[in-house]
Amino acid sequence: MWALIVNANATIISSVRPIGFITEAISSGVIDTDILLPDGASPHTYSLKPSDLIKIKNADLIIWVGEDMETFMPTVLKNIDQQKQIELMDIAEIETLLRTSHQEDKHHDNDMHIDSDHHHHGEYDEHIWLSPKIAKIIAKSIHAKLIDLYPNKAAILGANLDEFITNLSETEQNIAKKLINVQNRGYFVFHDAYGYFESHFGLKNLGSFTINPAVQPGVQTVYAIQKELAEHQAVCVFREPQFSPAIIKKIVNGTDVRIGELNPLGTGIPITKDSYSHFLFALTQELLDCLDEK
Template sequence: MKKYIVRNSKQLASFLMILSSLALLQSITNYANAKIISSVKPIGFITEAIASGVSDTDILLPDGASPHTYSLKPSDLAKLKSAELVVWVGEDMETFMPTILKSIDKQKQIELMAIPEINALLRTSHDDEDEDNHSHDESVQDHHQHGEYDEHIWLSPEIAKIVAQSIHDKLIKLYPNKSALIDENLNKFNIKLAETEQNIAKKLITVQNRGYFVFHDAYGYFEARFGLKKLGSFTINPAVQPGVQKVYSIQQKLKEHQAVCVFREPQFSPAVIEKLVDGTDVRIGELNPLGTGIALSKDAYSQFLLKLTQQLLDCLDKN
Protein backbone atom coordinates (compact mmCIF):
# COMPACT_ATOMS: atom_id res chain seq x y z
CA MET A 1 0.00 0.00 0.00
CA LYS A 2 1.39 3.43 -0.95
CA LYS A 3 2.34 5.68 1.99
CA TYR A 4 1.28 9.34 1.96
CA ILE A 5 3.56 11.91 3.62
CA VAL A 6 1.63 15.05 4.57
CA ARG A 7 4.00 18.08 4.38
CA ASN A 8 1.68 21.07 4.94
CA SER A 9 -1.88 22.11 5.75
CA LYS A 10 -2.95 22.18 2.08
CA GLN A 11 -1.76 18.63 1.59
CA LEU A 12 -3.54 17.63 4.81
CA ALA A 13 -6.80 19.17 3.61
CA SER A 14 -6.40 17.43 0.26
CA PHE A 15 -5.63 14.13 1.96
CA LEU A 16 -8.70 14.39 4.22
CA MET A 17 -10.88 15.20 1.19
CA ILE A 18 -9.61 12.07 -0.54
CA LEU A 19 -10.40 9.96 2.53
CA SER A 20 -13.87 11.48 2.74
CA SER A 21 -14.52 10.75 -0.93
CA LEU A 22 -13.34 7.16 -0.52
CA ALA A 23 -15.63 6.70 2.48
CA LEU A 24 -18.57 8.07 0.51
CA LEU A 25 -17.72 5.83 -2.43
CA GLN A 26 -17.54 2.81 -0.11
CA SER A 27 -20.91 3.73 1.39
CA ILE A 28 -22.48 4.00 -2.06
CA THR A 29 -20.87 0.70 -3.04
CA ASN A 30 -22.29 -0.98 0.06
CA TYR A 31 -25.79 0.24 -0.80
CA ALA A 32 -25.34 -0.96 -4.37
CA ASN A 33 -24.13 -4.38 -3.21
CA ALA A 34 -27.09 -4.90 -0.90
CA LYS A 35 -29.47 -5.74 -3.72
CA ILE A 36 -32.06 -7.52 -1.58
CA ILE A 37 -33.32 -5.79 1.56
CA SER A 38 -35.44 -7.53 4.20
CA SER A 39 -37.27 -5.48 6.80
CA VAL A 40 -36.65 -7.61 9.91
CA LYS A 41 -33.89 -10.01 10.78
CA PRO A 42 -35.75 -13.37 10.79
CA ILE A 43 -37.12 -12.63 7.30
CA GLY A 44 -33.59 -11.63 6.33
CA PHE A 45 -32.37 -15.04 7.52
CA ILE A 46 -34.73 -16.79 5.11
CA THR A 47 -33.81 -14.38 2.31
CA GLU A 48 -30.09 -15.02 2.81
CA ALA A 49 -30.62 -18.79 2.68
CA ILE A 50 -32.27 -18.55 -0.74
CA ALA A 51 -30.11 -15.74 -2.15
CA SER A 52 -26.74 -17.05 -0.93
CA GLY A 53 -24.25 -16.96 -3.79
CA VAL A 54 -26.83 -15.23 -5.97
CA SER A 55 -27.06 -11.70 -4.60
CA ASP A 56 -25.98 -9.69 -1.57
CA THR A 57 -28.63 -9.19 1.11
CA ASP A 58 -29.09 -6.78 3.98
CA ILE A 59 -31.54 -6.17 6.84
CA LEU A 60 -33.19 -2.84 7.45
CA LEU A 61 -33.74 -2.93 11.23
CA PRO A 62 -30.60 -3.00 13.39
CA ASP A 63 -30.30 -5.25 16.43
CA GLY A 64 -32.34 -3.95 19.34
CA ALA A 65 -34.87 -2.11 17.18
CA SER A 66 -38.55 -3.08 17.13
CA PRO A 67 -40.59 -3.03 13.90
CA HIS A 68 -43.49 -1.67 15.96
CA THR A 69 -41.70 1.55 16.86
CA TYR A 70 -38.88 2.01 14.31
CA SER A 71 -38.37 5.24 12.34
CA LEU A 72 -36.55 5.17 9.00
CA LYS A 73 -33.20 6.98 8.72
CA PRO A 74 -31.86 8.65 5.54
CA SER A 75 -29.48 5.72 5.05
CA ASP A 76 -32.47 3.33 5.21
CA LEU A 77 -34.23 5.27 2.47
CA ALA A 78 -31.10 5.03 0.30
CA LYS A 79 -30.98 1.27 0.82
CA LEU A 80 -34.62 0.80 -0.08
CA LYS A 81 -34.48 2.98 -3.18
CA SER A 82 -31.37 1.27 -4.55
CA ALA A 83 -32.57 -2.29 -3.84
CA GLU A 84 -33.54 -4.72 -6.59
CA LEU A 85 -35.94 -6.42 -4.18
CA VAL A 86 -37.52 -5.48 -0.83
CA VAL A 87 -39.03 -8.23 1.34
CA TRP A 88 -41.34 -7.11 4.14
CA VAL A 89 -44.22 -8.45 6.22
CA GLY A 90 -47.09 -5.96 6.06
CA GLU A 91 -48.32 -2.52 7.02
CA ASP A 92 -49.57 -3.52 10.48
CA MET A 93 -46.13 -4.90 11.37
CA GLU A 94 -43.80 -2.37 9.73
CA THR A 95 -45.90 0.77 9.99
CA PHE A 96 -42.93 2.80 8.72
CA MET A 97 -42.75 1.02 5.34
CA PRO A 98 -45.89 1.73 3.25
CA THR A 99 -45.22 5.44 2.67
CA ILE A 100 -41.71 4.95 1.27
CA LEU A 101 -42.69 1.82 -0.68
CA LYS A 102 -45.32 3.78 -2.62
CA SER A 103 -42.44 5.24 -4.62
CA ILE A 104 -40.90 1.82 -5.32
CA ASP A 105 -42.04 -0.45 -8.15
CA LYS A 106 -44.41 -3.17 -6.90
CA GLN A 107 -42.42 -5.68 -8.95
CA LYS A 108 -39.47 -4.95 -6.67
CA GLN A 109 -41.38 -5.85 -3.51
CA ILE A 110 -42.61 -8.96 -1.75
CA GLU A 111 -45.28 -8.10 0.82
CA LEU A 112 -45.60 -11.40 2.63
CA MET A 113 -49.03 -10.75 4.14
CA ALA A 114 -50.40 -10.34 0.62
CA ILE A 115 -49.42 -13.89 -0.41
CA PRO A 116 -52.61 -16.04 -0.53
CA GLU A 117 -50.89 -19.20 0.79
CA ILE A 118 -49.66 -17.27 3.84
CA ASN A 119 -52.99 -15.51 4.29
CA ALA A 120 -54.72 -18.88 4.59
CA LEU A 121 -52.51 -19.82 7.56
CA LEU A 122 -52.82 -16.62 9.59
CA ARG A 123 -54.02 -16.68 13.19
CA THR A 124 -55.87 -13.80 14.79
CA SER A 125 -53.78 -11.37 16.78
CA HIS A 126 -54.85 -12.96 20.07
CA ASP A 127 -56.00 -16.45 20.99
CA ASP A 128 -59.05 -17.53 23.00
CA GLU A 129 -57.13 -17.73 26.27
CA ASP A 130 -55.88 -14.19 25.82
CA GLU A 131 -59.41 -12.97 25.08
CA ASP A 132 -60.43 -14.14 28.55
CA ASN A 133 -57.68 -11.98 30.05
CA HIS A 134 -58.70 -8.78 28.25
CA SER A 135 -61.32 -6.30 29.20
CA HIS A 136 -63.47 -5.59 26.14
CA ASP A 137 -62.17 -2.04 25.71
CA GLU A 138 -58.54 -3.12 26.00
CA SER A 139 -59.01 -5.87 23.42
CA VAL A 140 -60.68 -3.52 20.95
CA GLN A 141 -57.95 -0.92 21.44
CA ASP A 142 -55.15 -3.42 20.84
CA HIS A 143 -56.90 -4.85 17.77
CA HIS A 144 -57.38 -1.42 16.29
CA GLN A 145 -53.73 -0.49 16.72
CA HIS A 146 -52.16 -3.83 15.85
CA GLY A 147 -54.31 -5.32 13.11
CA GLU A 148 -56.67 -8.25 12.95
CA TYR A 149 -54.03 -10.92 12.34
CA ASP A 150 -50.82 -11.97 14.04
CA GLU A 151 -48.09 -10.79 11.67
CA HIS A 152 -45.17 -12.46 13.50
CA ILE A 153 -45.29 -14.97 10.67
CA TRP A 154 -41.56 -15.76 10.74
CA LEU A 155 -42.22 -17.79 13.92
CA SER A 156 -44.15 -20.38 11.89
CA PRO A 157 -41.92 -22.97 10.20
CA GLU A 158 -44.81 -23.75 7.85
CA ILE A 159 -45.10 -20.13 6.75
CA ALA A 160 -41.30 -19.84 6.56
CA LYS A 161 -41.35 -22.49 3.81
CA ILE A 162 -43.85 -20.38 1.84
CA VAL A 163 -41.71 -17.27 2.39
CA ALA A 164 -38.68 -19.16 1.07
CA GLN A 165 -40.62 -20.39 -1.97
CA SER A 166 -41.87 -16.86 -2.73
CA ILE A 167 -38.36 -15.42 -2.54
CA HIS A 168 -37.12 -18.29 -4.71
CA ASP A 169 -39.74 -17.59 -7.38
CA LYS A 170 -38.90 -13.88 -7.46
CA LEU A 171 -35.15 -14.52 -7.65
CA ILE A 172 -35.63 -16.91 -10.56
CA LYS A 173 -37.16 -14.00 -12.48
CA LEU A 174 -34.45 -11.56 -11.40
CA TYR A 175 -31.50 -13.92 -11.99
CA PRO A 176 -32.59 -16.55 -14.54
CA ASN A 177 -28.97 -17.50 -15.25
CA LYS A 178 -28.60 -18.57 -11.61
CA SER A 179 -31.77 -20.66 -11.41
CA ALA A 180 -29.92 -23.90 -10.62
CA LEU A 181 -28.23 -22.35 -7.59
CA ILE A 182 -31.50 -20.77 -6.42
CA ASP A 183 -33.23 -24.16 -6.71
CA GLU A 184 -30.41 -25.79 -4.77
CA ASN A 185 -30.59 -23.14 -2.02
CA LEU A 186 -34.33 -23.67 -1.60
CA ASN A 187 -33.93 -27.44 -1.41
CA LYS A 188 -31.21 -27.14 1.25
CA PHE A 189 -33.29 -24.68 3.24
CA ASN A 190 -36.30 -27.00 3.28
CA ILE A 191 -34.20 -30.00 4.33
CA LYS A 192 -32.50 -28.04 7.12
CA LEU A 193 -35.84 -26.63 8.30
CA ALA A 194 -37.43 -30.10 8.49
CA GLU A 195 -34.47 -31.37 10.55
CA THR A 196 -34.70 -28.35 12.84
CA GLU A 197 -38.43 -28.83 13.39
CA GLN A 198 -37.90 -32.45 14.42
CA ASN A 199 -35.09 -31.43 16.75
CA ILE A 200 -37.17 -28.70 18.40
CA ALA A 201 -40.19 -30.99 18.83
CA LYS A 202 -38.03 -33.48 20.72
CA LYS A 203 -36.52 -30.78 22.91
CA LEU A 204 -39.81 -29.13 23.87
CA ILE A 205 -41.88 -32.26 24.54
CA THR A 206 -40.74 -32.28 28.19
CA VAL A 207 -42.09 -28.75 28.89
CA GLN A 208 -45.38 -28.80 26.99
CA ASN A 209 -47.44 -28.84 30.21
CA ARG A 210 -45.58 -26.02 31.95
CA GLY A 211 -47.58 -22.80 31.89
CA TYR A 212 -46.08 -19.40 31.25
CA PHE A 213 -46.88 -15.80 30.35
CA VAL A 214 -45.17 -13.69 27.69
CA PHE A 215 -44.90 -9.93 27.69
CA HIS A 216 -45.76 -9.55 24.01
CA ASP A 217 -48.17 -11.84 22.15
CA ALA A 218 -45.72 -12.69 19.38
CA TYR A 219 -45.19 -16.44 19.63
CA GLY A 220 -48.56 -17.94 18.70
CA TYR A 221 -47.40 -19.71 15.54
CA PHE A 222 -44.42 -21.28 17.29
CA GLU A 223 -46.51 -22.25 20.34
CA ALA A 224 -49.21 -23.86 18.20
CA ARG A 225 -46.66 -25.82 16.17
CA PHE A 226 -44.90 -27.27 19.22
CA GLY A 227 -47.84 -27.58 21.64
CA LEU A 228 -46.69 -25.14 24.29
CA LYS A 229 -48.84 -23.96 27.20
CA LYS A 230 -48.92 -20.17 27.05
CA LEU A 231 -51.42 -18.88 29.60
CA GLY A 232 -51.57 -15.37 28.19
CA SER A 233 -49.68 -12.20 27.40
CA PHE A 234 -49.35 -8.77 28.95
CA THR A 235 -50.08 -7.02 25.68
CA ILE A 236 -50.83 -7.68 22.01
CA ASN A 237 -49.14 -4.49 20.92
CA PRO A 238 -45.91 -3.70 22.85
CA ALA A 239 -46.47 0.01 22.21
CA VAL A 240 -49.58 -0.24 24.42
CA GLN A 241 -48.88 -0.81 28.12
CA PRO A 242 -50.96 -3.54 29.81
CA GLY A 243 -54.05 -2.29 31.61
CA VAL A 244 -54.77 -2.62 35.33
CA GLN A 245 -57.29 -5.43 34.81
CA LYS A 246 -54.84 -7.42 32.71
CA VAL A 247 -52.04 -7.09 35.27
CA TYR A 248 -54.40 -8.07 38.10
CA SER A 249 -55.63 -11.13 36.18
CA ILE A 250 -52.07 -12.33 35.57
CA GLN A 251 -51.13 -11.66 39.19
CA GLN A 252 -53.99 -13.89 40.37
CA LYS A 253 -52.90 -16.71 38.08
CA LEU A 254 -49.33 -16.45 39.32
CA LYS A 255 -50.56 -16.69 42.91
CA GLU A 256 -52.54 -19.78 41.96
CA HIS A 257 -49.28 -21.39 40.73
CA GLN A 258 -50.56 -21.81 37.20
CA ALA A 259 -47.32 -20.51 35.66
CA VAL A 260 -43.68 -21.38 36.20
CA CYS A 261 -42.24 -18.58 34.03
CA VAL A 262 -42.88 -15.07 32.81
CA PHE A 263 -40.93 -14.09 29.68
CA ARG A 264 -39.81 -10.59 28.81
CA GLU A 265 -38.05 -9.41 25.64
CA PRO A 266 -34.77 -7.51 25.18
CA GLN A 267 -36.62 -4.76 23.27
CA PHE A 268 -39.27 -4.38 26.00
CA SER A 269 -38.49 -5.13 29.65
CA PRO A 270 -41.21 -3.50 31.75
CA ALA A 271 -40.62 -3.22 35.49
CA VAL A 272 -44.15 -4.55 36.07
CA ILE A 273 -42.89 -8.11 35.41
CA GLU A 274 -40.41 -8.02 38.29
CA LYS A 275 -43.06 -6.62 40.60
CA LEU A 276 -45.51 -9.36 39.62
CA VAL A 277 -43.18 -12.26 40.37
CA ASP A 278 -41.86 -10.77 43.61
CA GLY A 279 -42.64 -13.13 46.48
CA THR A 280 -43.47 -16.07 44.17
CA ASP A 281 -41.49 -19.01 42.78
CA VAL A 282 -42.17 -17.83 39.23
CA ARG A 283 -39.00 -17.34 37.19
CA ILE A 284 -38.30 -14.56 34.70
CA GLY A 285 -36.98 -15.67 31.33
CA GLU A 286 -36.18 -13.80 28.14
CA LEU A 287 -37.44 -14.53 24.64
CA ASN A 288 -36.09 -12.83 21.55
CA PRO A 289 -38.51 -12.92 18.60
CA LEU A 290 -36.18 -10.91 16.32
CA GLY A 291 -32.98 -12.95 16.25
CA THR A 292 -30.81 -10.36 17.98
CA GLY A 293 -27.15 -11.38 18.06
CA ILE A 294 -27.44 -14.00 15.29
CA ALA A 295 -25.20 -13.34 12.29
CA LEU A 296 -26.63 -13.42 8.78
CA SER A 297 -25.86 -16.79 7.15
CA LYS A 298 -27.43 -19.63 5.16
CA ASP A 299 -28.34 -21.48 8.37
CA ALA A 300 -29.31 -18.44 10.44
CA TYR A 301 -33.06 -19.16 10.36
CA SER A 302 -32.59 -22.59 11.94
CA GLN A 303 -30.18 -21.06 14.46
CA PHE A 304 -32.85 -18.50 15.29
CA LEU A 305 -35.53 -21.13 15.98
CA LEU A 306 -33.10 -23.23 18.02
CA LYS A 307 -32.04 -20.23 20.10
CA LEU A 308 -35.67 -19.42 20.85
CA THR A 309 -36.17 -23.05 21.86
CA GLN A 310 -33.21 -22.90 24.23
CA GLN A 311 -34.49 -19.67 25.78
CA LEU A 312 -37.79 -21.41 26.53
CA LEU A 313 -36.01 -24.44 28.00
CA ASP A 314 -33.68 -22.30 30.14
CA CYS A 315 -36.68 -21.10 32.10
CA LEU A 316 -39.33 -23.82 31.75
CA ASP A 317 -37.08 -26.84 32.20
CA LYS A 318 -35.66 -25.92 35.62
CA ASN A 319 -36.79 -28.05 38.56
Protein backbone atom coordinates in the same frame (compact mmCIF):
# COMPACT_ATOMS: atom_id res chain seq x y z
CA MET B 1 -23.17 -10.46 21.10
CA TRP B 2 -22.47 -11.13 17.46
CA ALA B 3 -21.51 -8.18 15.27
CA LEU B 4 -24.14 -6.77 12.95
CA ILE B 5 -23.06 -7.21 9.35
CA VAL B 6 -24.22 -4.40 7.08
CA ASN B 7 -23.90 -4.54 3.29
CA ALA B 8 -23.95 -0.99 1.99
CA ASN B 9 -24.54 -2.13 -1.61
CA ALA B 10 -27.01 -4.92 -0.89
CA THR B 11 -29.44 -5.66 -3.68
CA ILE B 12 -32.06 -7.38 -1.51
CA ILE B 13 -33.51 -5.62 1.52
CA SER B 14 -35.45 -7.53 4.16
CA SER B 15 -37.37 -5.39 6.62
CA VAL B 16 -36.76 -7.42 9.80
CA ARG B 17 -33.96 -9.75 10.78
CA PRO B 18 -35.78 -13.13 10.74
CA ILE B 19 -37.03 -12.47 7.19
CA GLY B 20 -33.42 -11.68 6.32
CA PHE B 21 -32.40 -15.09 7.67
CA ILE B 22 -34.73 -16.79 5.20
CA THR B 23 -33.70 -14.46 2.37
CA GLU B 24 -30.00 -15.16 2.90
CA ALA B 25 -30.60 -18.91 2.86
CA ILE B 26 -32.09 -18.63 -0.64
CA SER B 27 -29.91 -15.85 -2.09
CA SER B 28 -26.55 -17.07 -0.73
CA GLY B 29 -23.88 -17.22 -3.43
CA VAL B 30 -25.99 -15.12 -5.79
CA ILE B 31 -26.53 -11.68 -4.26
CA ASP B 32 -26.08 -9.84 -0.97
CA THR B 33 -28.91 -9.30 1.47
CA ASP B 34 -29.29 -6.59 4.09
CA ILE B 35 -31.65 -5.91 7.00
CA LEU B 36 -33.47 -2.60 7.13
CA LEU B 37 -34.17 -2.41 10.86
CA PRO B 38 -31.14 -2.28 13.17
CA ASP B 39 -30.93 -4.57 16.20
CA GLY B 40 -33.17 -3.33 19.00
CA ALA B 41 -35.56 -1.40 16.75
CA SER B 42 -39.28 -2.16 16.73
CA PRO B 43 -40.95 -2.53 13.31
CA HIS B 44 -44.04 -0.87 14.80
CA THR B 45 -42.31 2.38 15.76
CA TYR B 46 -39.17 2.65 13.60
CA SER B 47 -38.52 5.89 11.73
CA LEU B 48 -36.62 5.55 8.46
CA LYS B 49 -33.33 7.42 8.11
CA PRO B 50 -32.23 9.07 4.84
CA SER B 51 -29.73 6.22 4.35
CA ASP B 52 -32.61 3.72 4.65
CA LEU B 53 -34.53 5.51 1.91
CA ILE B 54 -31.49 5.32 -0.38
CA LYS B 55 -31.15 1.58 0.31
CA ILE B 56 -34.82 1.01 -0.52
CA LYS B 57 -34.62 3.08 -3.70
CA ASN B 58 -31.53 1.22 -4.95
CA ALA B 59 -32.61 -2.31 -3.97
CA ASP B 60 -33.44 -4.90 -6.62
CA LEU B 61 -35.96 -6.44 -4.24
CA ILE B 62 -37.62 -5.40 -0.96
CA ILE B 63 -39.19 -8.06 1.26
CA TRP B 64 -41.48 -7.02 4.09
CA VAL B 65 -44.30 -8.49 6.18
CA GLY B 66 -47.28 -6.13 6.00
CA GLU B 67 -48.65 -2.71 6.85
CA ASP B 68 -49.67 -3.63 10.40
CA MET B 69 -46.14 -4.84 11.15
CA GLU B 70 -43.88 -2.31 9.37
CA THR B 71 -46.19 0.68 9.69
CA PHE B 72 -43.66 2.95 7.98
CA MET B 73 -43.39 0.96 4.74
CA PRO B 74 -46.59 1.62 2.71
CA THR B 75 -45.88 5.33 2.25
CA VAL B 76 -42.26 4.73 1.28
CA LEU B 77 -43.09 1.95 -1.18
CA LYS B 78 -45.74 3.91 -3.08
CA ASN B 79 -43.06 5.08 -5.50
CA ILE B 80 -41.31 1.70 -5.80
CA ASP B 81 -42.14 -0.69 -8.64
CA GLN B 82 -44.48 -3.46 -7.42
CA GLN B 83 -42.27 -6.00 -9.21
CA LYS B 84 -39.46 -5.06 -6.82
CA GLN B 85 -41.50 -5.86 -3.70
CA ILE B 86 -42.74 -8.92 -1.85
CA GLU B 87 -45.39 -8.15 0.78
CA LEU B 88 -45.57 -11.47 2.57
CA MET B 89 -49.05 -10.98 4.05
CA ASP B 90 -50.41 -10.76 0.50
CA ILE B 91 -49.21 -14.24 -0.51
CA ALA B 92 -52.32 -16.41 -0.93
CA GLU B 93 -50.72 -19.53 0.58
CA ILE B 94 -49.76 -17.57 3.68
CA GLU B 95 -53.19 -15.96 4.00
CA THR B 96 -54.76 -19.38 4.55
CA LEU B 97 -52.44 -20.03 7.52
CA LEU B 98 -52.82 -16.72 9.34
CA ARG B 99 -53.88 -16.60 12.96
CA THR B 100 -56.03 -13.81 14.34
CA SER B 101 -54.22 -11.45 16.69
CA HIS B 102 -55.82 -13.17 19.70
CA GLN B 103 -56.58 -16.71 18.60
CA GLU B 104 -59.34 -18.53 20.49
CA ASP B 105 -56.90 -20.94 22.11
CA LYS B 106 -54.97 -18.05 23.65
CA HIS B 107 -57.62 -17.45 26.37
CA HIS B 108 -59.14 -14.03 25.71
CA ASP B 109 -60.01 -13.53 29.37
CA ASN B 110 -56.35 -13.75 30.35
CA ASP B 111 -55.21 -10.98 27.99
CA MET B 112 -54.81 -7.95 30.24
CA HIS B 113 -54.20 -4.79 28.23
CA ILE B 114 -52.84 -2.32 30.74
CA ASP B 115 -50.92 0.17 28.58
CA SER B 116 -53.42 2.36 26.74
CA ASP B 117 -50.70 3.69 24.43
CA HIS B 118 -49.65 0.23 23.27
CA HIS B 119 -49.70 -0.38 19.52
CA HIS B 120 -52.51 -2.74 18.58
CA HIS B 121 -52.00 -5.11 15.68
CA GLY B 122 -54.54 -5.52 12.93
CA GLU B 123 -56.91 -8.42 12.55
CA TYR B 124 -54.14 -10.99 11.97
CA ASP B 125 -50.98 -11.92 13.82
CA GLU B 126 -48.17 -10.76 11.55
CA HIS B 127 -45.29 -12.46 13.41
CA ILE B 128 -45.36 -14.99 10.59
CA TRP B 129 -41.60 -15.73 10.66
CA LEU B 130 -42.20 -17.74 13.86
CA SER B 131 -44.07 -20.40 11.87
CA PRO B 132 -41.77 -23.00 10.26
CA LYS B 133 -44.60 -23.87 7.87
CA ILE B 134 -44.97 -20.26 6.73
CA ALA B 135 -41.17 -19.89 6.58
CA LYS B 136 -41.08 -22.57 3.89
CA ILE B 137 -43.69 -20.66 1.87
CA ILE B 138 -41.69 -17.45 2.30
CA ALA B 139 -38.57 -19.25 1.05
CA LYS B 140 -40.40 -20.57 -2.02
CA SER B 141 -41.81 -17.11 -2.80
CA ILE B 142 -38.37 -15.49 -2.53
CA HIS B 143 -36.92 -18.26 -4.71
CA ALA B 144 -39.56 -17.69 -7.41
CA LYS B 145 -38.93 -13.93 -7.45
CA LEU B 146 -35.15 -14.36 -7.60
CA ILE B 147 -35.48 -16.80 -10.50
CA ASP B 148 -37.32 -14.02 -12.36
CA LEU B 149 -34.63 -11.48 -11.48
CA TYR B 150 -31.59 -13.73 -12.01
CA PRO B 151 -32.60 -16.58 -14.38
CA ASN B 152 -28.95 -17.49 -15.03
CA LYS B 153 -28.58 -18.35 -11.32
CA ALA B 154 -31.46 -20.84 -11.29
CA ALA B 155 -29.29 -23.84 -10.38
CA ILE B 156 -27.76 -22.18 -7.32
CA LEU B 157 -31.09 -20.77 -6.19
CA GLY B 158 -32.77 -24.15 -6.57
CA ALA B 159 -30.05 -25.90 -4.57
CA ASN B 160 -30.33 -23.23 -1.86
CA LEU B 161 -34.10 -23.72 -1.60
CA ASP B 162 -33.78 -27.50 -1.38
CA GLU B 163 -31.13 -27.19 1.33
CA PHE B 164 -33.25 -24.73 3.32
CA ILE B 165 -36.37 -26.95 3.22
CA THR B 166 -34.38 -30.06 4.20
CA ASN B 167 -32.54 -28.33 7.05
CA LEU B 168 -35.70 -26.69 8.37
CA SER B 169 -37.56 -30.02 8.44
CA GLU B 170 -34.70 -31.50 10.49
CA THR B 171 -34.74 -28.46 12.76
CA GLU B 172 -38.48 -28.87 13.36
CA GLN B 173 -38.02 -32.51 14.37
CA ASN B 174 -35.18 -31.67 16.74
CA ILE B 175 -37.09 -28.80 18.36
CA ALA B 176 -40.21 -30.95 18.80
CA LYS B 177 -38.11 -33.51 20.71
CA LYS B 178 -36.57 -30.79 22.89
CA LEU B 179 -39.93 -29.22 23.80
CA ILE B 180 -41.99 -32.35 24.37
CA ASN B 181 -41.32 -32.40 28.12
CA VAL B 182 -42.43 -28.78 28.69
CA GLN B 183 -45.64 -28.77 26.65
CA ASN B 184 -47.80 -28.83 29.80
CA ARG B 185 -45.90 -26.10 31.64
CA GLY B 186 -47.96 -22.92 31.48
CA TYR B 187 -46.52 -19.45 31.08
CA PHE B 188 -47.46 -15.85 30.36
CA VAL B 189 -45.78 -13.42 27.96
CA PHE B 190 -45.53 -9.64 27.80
CA HIS B 191 -45.88 -9.60 24.01
CA ASP B 192 -48.46 -11.72 22.19
CA ALA B 193 -46.02 -12.60 19.40
CA TYR B 194 -45.41 -16.34 19.63
CA GLY B 195 -48.71 -17.91 18.57
CA TYR B 196 -47.40 -19.55 15.40
CA PHE B 197 -44.45 -21.15 17.17
CA GLU B 198 -46.58 -22.18 20.16
CA SER B 199 -49.26 -23.74 17.98
CA HIS B 200 -46.69 -25.58 15.85
CA PHE B 201 -44.94 -27.13 18.85
CA GLY B 202 -47.91 -27.52 21.22
CA LEU B 203 -46.83 -25.09 23.95
CA LYS B 204 -49.07 -23.86 26.78
CA ASN B 205 -49.27 -20.07 26.61
CA LEU B 206 -51.77 -19.01 29.28
CA GLY B 207 -52.12 -15.43 28.01
CA SER B 208 -50.38 -12.09 27.66
CA PHE B 209 -49.98 -8.98 29.78
CA THR B 210 -49.49 -5.65 28.04
CA ILE B 211 -47.67 -3.04 30.09
CA ASN B 212 -45.57 -0.02 29.21
CA PRO B 213 -41.94 -1.26 29.32
CA ALA B 214 -40.70 2.21 30.32
CA VAL B 215 -42.98 2.75 33.33
CA GLN B 216 -43.00 1.04 36.73
CA PRO B 217 -46.39 -0.69 37.14
CA GLY B 218 -48.61 0.46 39.98
CA VAL B 219 -49.72 -1.62 42.96
CA GLN B 220 -53.06 -2.54 41.39
CA THR B 221 -51.39 -3.69 38.18
CA VAL B 222 -48.88 -5.83 40.06
CA TYR B 223 -51.66 -7.37 42.16
CA ALA B 224 -53.81 -8.14 39.11
CA ILE B 225 -50.94 -9.84 37.28
CA GLN B 226 -49.86 -11.82 40.35
CA LYS B 227 -53.45 -13.02 40.76
CA GLU B 228 -53.47 -14.28 37.16
CA LEU B 229 -50.12 -16.02 37.62
CA ALA B 230 -51.35 -17.80 40.75
CA GLU B 231 -54.78 -18.76 39.41
CA HIS B 232 -53.33 -20.38 36.30
CA GLN B 233 -50.32 -21.93 38.09
CA ALA B 234 -47.86 -20.33 35.70
CA VAL B 235 -44.32 -21.68 35.77
CA CYS B 236 -42.74 -18.75 33.94
CA VAL B 237 -43.33 -15.26 32.69
CA PHE B 238 -41.34 -14.19 29.63
CA ARG B 239 -40.11 -10.69 28.99
CA GLU B 240 -38.38 -9.28 25.92
CA PRO B 241 -35.09 -7.35 25.82
CA GLN B 242 -36.81 -3.94 25.93
CA PHE B 243 -38.33 -4.68 29.36
CA SER B 244 -36.39 -3.67 32.45
CA PRO B 245 -35.59 -6.74 34.59
CA ALA B 246 -36.46 -4.64 37.66
CA ILE B 247 -40.05 -4.16 36.47
CA ILE B 248 -40.58 -7.87 35.90
CA LYS B 249 -38.93 -8.78 39.22
CA LYS B 250 -41.36 -6.45 40.98
CA ILE B 251 -44.28 -8.21 39.30
CA VAL B 252 -43.22 -11.75 40.30
CA ASN B 253 -41.86 -10.81 43.74
CA GLY B 254 -43.26 -13.15 46.38
CA THR B 255 -44.28 -15.81 43.84
CA ASP B 256 -42.55 -18.97 42.62
CA VAL B 257 -42.82 -17.84 39.01
CA ARG B 258 -39.53 -17.77 37.11
CA ILE B 259 -38.54 -15.00 34.68
CA GLY B 260 -37.39 -15.83 31.16
CA GLU B 261 -36.47 -13.73 28.16
CA LEU B 262 -37.56 -14.33 24.56
CA ASN B 263 -36.05 -12.72 21.48
CA PRO B 264 -38.62 -12.83 18.62
CA LEU B 265 -36.48 -10.73 16.24
CA GLY B 266 -33.26 -12.74 16.35
CA THR B 267 -31.28 -9.83 17.76
CA GLY B 268 -27.55 -10.42 17.45
CA ILE B 269 -27.73 -13.54 15.27
CA PRO B 270 -25.47 -13.07 12.21
CA ILE B 271 -26.77 -13.42 8.67
CA THR B 272 -25.72 -16.80 7.25
CA LYS B 273 -27.36 -19.62 5.27
CA ASP B 274 -28.19 -21.39 8.53
CA SER B 275 -29.40 -18.37 10.52
CA TYR B 276 -33.09 -19.25 10.47
CA SER B 277 -32.51 -22.63 12.11
CA HIS B 278 -30.13 -21.01 14.60
CA PHE B 279 -32.87 -18.48 15.38
CA LEU B 280 -35.47 -21.19 16.08
CA PHE B 281 -33.02 -23.18 18.20
CA ALA B 282 -32.15 -20.03 20.20
CA LEU B 283 -35.84 -19.34 20.87
CA THR B 284 -36.30 -22.98 21.90
CA GLN B 285 -33.41 -22.77 24.34
CA GLU B 286 -34.80 -19.54 25.83
CA LEU B 287 -38.08 -21.36 26.50
CA LEU B 288 -36.32 -24.39 27.98
CA ASP B 289 -34.09 -22.26 30.21
CA CYS B 290 -37.20 -21.12 32.09
CA LEU B 291 -39.75 -23.92 31.63
CA ASP B 292 -37.53 -26.96 32.11
CA GLU B 293 -37.34 -28.01 35.76
CA LYS B 294 -33.80 -29.23 36.14
